[in-house]
Amino acid sequence: MLDAVVAEYGIDSSFWEIPSCFYQRNDDIEEAFCVPYTFIRTESVIEVSYTLRYPEYKESEDRWTIRQSGIYHRFDIATSKSLFVLFNPTPRSRAHDEVERFLRGSPSLTKREPFWLHRILFSIYTPAWRGYIGSLERRFLPIANTAFATFIEEPLRLNYDNLSTLSNLEIRFLQVPAMITSTTEVIDELCTLFEAISRPDFESQDLQNHRRKCLVSSRTATHLKERVQTIARLLADTLLLRDQIVAREQNKNIFQLNKSAVFITTLTLLYLPASFLGTFFGMNFFAMDQTNNRIVGTPMVWIYVVASAGLTAFTFLFYYWLLHRDGFVFRKLVPKVPEWNIQNLRRQWTSRMKGDVELQGFQM
Template identity: 25%
Template sequence: MTENVSIAKAQTLAALERLAGKGPESRGRPALEILTDEDDDINISIIDIENGAVNVKSYRDASALEKAIQEEKCFRIISIYSESTIDPLEVSPHVLEKILSRYEVHSDFMHVVASFGDEPHLAESSCSNMAMKSTDTGDIEISYQIRYVEENFRKGMSNPWSFRHTGVYHKHSTSSDLFILLQPQQNATGERKLLGLGKNGSLKLQQCPFMLHELLFSAYFENWRWYHRYLADRFSSVNDLAMVVRPANAEAASSFERVQSLRNVNDFILFSSGCCRGDLEVLEGFASLRNHESYMDPDNLKSEITRMRGYIESADALQERIRNAIDLVGYTLMLHNQMETAKVDKELRDMTGELKQLTEQTVGLNTEMKKMTQDTIDDSVTVKIITFVSAFYIPGSFAGTLFGMNFFGFDAIHRRIVIANDFWIFIATWIPLTLITIGLYLFVVWMNPRTKGKRGAHWLWQRPSRSQLPLSEEKGLNDSTLSVP
């Protein structure tokens, strides 16, 4: 027996070293993240029940606690507290080693201890660290961890629920029962229910020690129902919006917010489902305990198992609905994008058709411009020809007007027009006037600075070449050849 005690103590010390990160096989977090550093910073209470009387003592001093644990009691509950779920347990490594060594606690309990100092970890949601050791004499050692949710009643918080955990160690023998409870906070719900049992309830608990496990289950597991309803309400509010959004009105920003909210709810439900599976493992562990009917009420245990399975199935169903809602939001946004793409394609086709019509109209206008340019050139040439011809007959008309047509007469006898003998005067006047007119034209054209610098300048009797045409006229003649009648 002494050898077994030494082995158990050695295992406990080795586990503590690994927990503190001192051993060669250490893989855990530093002990100061899980336990407090100083012996004077402990916060531990011991509840002794004897003949229905409950005696509660709190300890802040390590030496006083060491004296208290040396006392022999038939029914003892040691509660080790944390200031909050995310804070270390208020027990130093030295004091914890004293407690574990005094009661020869199996090293499996160290896995439960190592989970504290932080909120329940995502990677350990389904891990209950359930361990049971039993002997033929009826002695039983049980250690496990339950995870649950509780309302935090914090104002201004987006999530009114907090994940918490409680560690339990139970050493049962025919003569005594020892419980070590790792509490996430002072005055926890389970402890309040324990202290509120009254004398009759405490006496019954002393007679049926396993009833304490049932008390913890009833104190915490029922919260899963209300938490899942809270998540379902959050899901419904987002899902209702997703169901009424038309693809034409879908927006990328609002769709992203809905998917983000749905995935957040999905993360919570996944974690809660894992915690429920870990709690179910604890319940089924008690159900598999040999002769468990003699320790616990089988009907109550069966009811707890049934409810826990229901919580898990409800969480699974909610996960499916959340995935469907996420798919709906994604499909709606995808359909919106397809509609927008089709709309843009239609607008591009319409613009292409309009551009084609404009091109055809432009071609028609160019044709008209070519025709107008050709007509303008023809008219210009005609006017110039008339002007050139006028340069000859206008001086003659002027001379004829000047002399009053006295150079011509009518012979009534011979009935013919007779030219006067001094007709040469008309010729002598007409020809110089014509030459003077042509000379003045040439002089004006030659001396005009505009005409000198103008690309299209040409003599009156010349037909303008292509290089002499203005650009607008030249473009109009690119595809046609003009002829002057």
């Protein structure tokens, strides 16, 4: 169908750049790209084309999404006839419905106002930036207020999940000025075109009002982006300080445990000789000769000496062997997990990560 339209009206090849932006997307590629304002004039025929990005609220899913529309306008100054091609992200978009109402209600205005479609497009979609930025700000303010009212010594009400949310908001606010800049550039070019072909002033005034709204939205997004960066740094520093405090408390506990271990070791060394002597002379290897008032020892005492020396040597040798082969020993002690379970967990983790990373992209 597009080939037939292009061939019938002799449309310039730059027209194909607009439909190239509409395709099924799985990732947010070209998330801030807009086809720039393209102007071609051949004698009395003017061709204008561009794409426009804007936010749109989806009531069914209760969320905002970034969408785009494209427009091609061929205007013959001599005959005041126009050819419009409007590319919408959905079959029944707001611009499509508004165009139908305009054509049914006042078709005669199309001759007096040949650039009416541009006006409708900007009047519908540029005011949506305020609602989109406001929705992002409502997500940001609770985190900002909590971050300023946080005490280091008390349990924190914020965590690293909130820091991730701030990073996401910073990216969203960063996209807004880039997309709005493309819109303001298109408005400036259209106003220049109106002046060149001596069109009525009210068209330029209407577009200039939309341009001012876009500039306000861009400044607001830039301001909020800087605030998000400030709060993100504050939260990161707070979490770092909190981790340091926790580490300091743990070091204190470890220090107390070490002091206790030193005290117990000292007591052990103090009582070990006496315990050894009491145990050694309490064995049946020795007896008291009541007649001669002396201690009588058995000649089998060598069994104790040999057994003690052998057990001590075995203990030290086993400890030396463990020091050089601890990795091998502990790997043998760890239970083996079947390979298919590991692969299954890896697949589940990969699919979950893909689901988290996949943003709510542009639906064309």
